[in-house]
Amino acid sequence: MSDHRFDRRFLSFGLGFPWAVALCFAVLALLFRSAVPDPLGIHWDGEHADLTLSFPVFVLLSALCIGTLGSICGVLAGLRLSRRWLRRLLMGLAVSLSLLPASFAAALLIGQRGHSTAEDGAADSVVFALGSGAALALGVIMIFVYQPLPQWTDRDDRALAAEQAALAGEGELSYWLSARSSTFVMLAMLVFLLGGLLLILSPWWSLLLLILVLFLAVNLFARVSIDIDGASREAGRVSRLLRVRIAGLLPVLSFRLSELSTLESASIGLWEEGGPGLRMHAGQAQFVVRDGAALRLDFGTSGSLLLGVPDQQRAMDLLENLRRSRQKPQEEADS
Known part of the structure; x- marks a missing residue:
């Protein structure tokens, strides 16, 4: 096991706690050795014990069950998984699955204490109810107490690259526009x-x-996105597209940002522009669904676009992103 795959501190707890519970149960069970019958009843059919185990086998199997069930979840919780909530859930299960078998085994011992044969005894339901309730409660507490350290993953690399690209005017950007x-x-x-x-x-x-x-x-609602054209990426050059998808699914407008010549923000009236939704006429396209902020974009021979935005702040962010995107090719051409 390498430090890269496992968190040794939490792995030690995930392995140590279940076997510590198993050891404690075995020691306490030996204290009841003279007070319980041998063999011990495990299951009863009416007043008849139809399943019994000798005392040493009962203690050994109970300890193995406690340690094995808990340590399986404990080992998984010690893995450096990217999803912290899953590690916390597994650690909570490790605690609960260690204490639940111990509660059941203790209920069998207490229920048969003082009886000469297994026929006269039964599992103590009160002991089992208190023990299982405590097991579940401690498992839930462990889920909230256990705080694994965040791990840097490929998802974080992609997020960092996206933020750096956005600062350089090359990142992907999207927002929803609705009435x-x-x-x-x-x-x-x-x-x-x-x-x-x-x-x-x-x-x-x-x-x-x-x-x-x-x-x-x-x-009346659409998803507007600025992303990289997959075909251009495969060809070895990066070309960014402005797309509008009705209901987030149906693509209706697509413009290359490399063709963007002029852009400006505007405040529009919905019905002054012809009403809500998609409009296309003589190379001019628009998608607006409410009064307020919008962007006027001119893509030269590809046409022009009047695009609504949710609010003024979003308009300024989008405008700045588009300006950086337009300046970058110009700087590369000058150099």
């Missing part, structure tokens, strides 16, 4: 009220209205 919530509320009211009236005439009219409203609602 105001009141718009969707009005569409829902239209379906319920008008759809209810049309239902009196024909269910097909109501179904047609529902389809039309759903189509309209889907066109």
Whole structure:
């Protein structure tokens, strides 16, 4: 086991705790040796013990069960896994699975103490209930107390590279653009009220209205992203694209940032620009769904784009990113 794969400090606890519980149980069980029958009953069919074990075998199997179940989860919790919540859950299970078998074995011992044969005894339900409750409680406490150190992973490398690329104007950027919530509320009211009236005439009219409203609602939100074109990456050169996807799935607009010539922020009125949703006419495209901030982008021969943004701050961030993207090719050409 290498230090790279395992956290030795927590691995020691994950292995040591279950076997410490097993050792403590074995020692305490020996103190009850003279007070319990031999063989010990494990399962009863009515008043008859149909499964029994000799005392040494019972103690040995109980200790092995306690140590094995707990240490399996303890070893997994000691692994340097990238998901901290999973390590915490496994450590909590290691504690609980160590104490639960010990509680059951202790219930069998206490329930048969003072009896001459296994036929007269039974598992003590109170002992088992108290022990199992404590086992579960301590397991939950361990989940919150156990704080494995964050591990640097490939995901962190990718996140760092994305942040560095964003600072250089080369990173990927995305945001959701949607109409105001009141718009969707009005569409829902239209379906319920008008759809209810049309239902009196024909269910097909109501179904047609529902389809039309759903189509309209889907066109009122989209995902805008700036990312790297996969084809250009394979060809050995990096070309970044501005894409607009209706409902986050259907691509409707795509522009190369290398063709961006001018850009400016603007404050628009929704109905002054022709209404919400996607509009395309004579090389000019727009996607706006609410009044407020927007960007006017000119891509030369590829056309122009009027693009809505959620708020003014997002507009400034996007504007700065696009400006850096436009300046970088110019600086490379000058050099």
